[in-house]
Amino acid sequence: MKTKNHLKLFIYATTFWLLFFLAGLPDYYLQYSRESVLFYDVLLLIPFSIIIWFVLKPVKTSRRVKISLWYSFYFTVPLALYDYTYCGIYLGYGLKFIYVFWFASVYYIIPWILFLVIATLLNIKAKKV
Secondary structure, eight states: OOHHHHHHHHHHHHHHHHHHHHHTTTTTTTTSOHHHHHHHHHHHHHHHHHHHHHHHTTSOHHHHHHHHHHHHHHTTHHHHHHHIIIIIIISSOGGGHHHHTHHHHGGGTHHHHHHHHHHHHHHHHHHHO
16 A cells, blocks of 8 residues: 555544544543443444445455455554553553453454455455456
């Protein structure tokens, strides 16, 4: 990927985290029940899946998995660092923030699986055509 595309992905991911952060105020989603947050987490999978499908669909088959991994990186690593900075350092949870804010932490893993699965499905579909 070109440097410009890396920068765009970083900005998109950062904007997503900022919106997620603002939506979770005042207590970064701790004010909601576990069930509500779980529902919200599952609900997020739908637009994530649709968006990544349409993002990866026009990508050449030979590059699709690689691009999906870049998307996975940008939508996990910087967000985990932002969460650690806010929850771990600022709020004082340290690394325990991973357990306390499990609803955010699951998204350090989900994109790696989801985006790769979607890229693979698109590649399989392309081979059948």
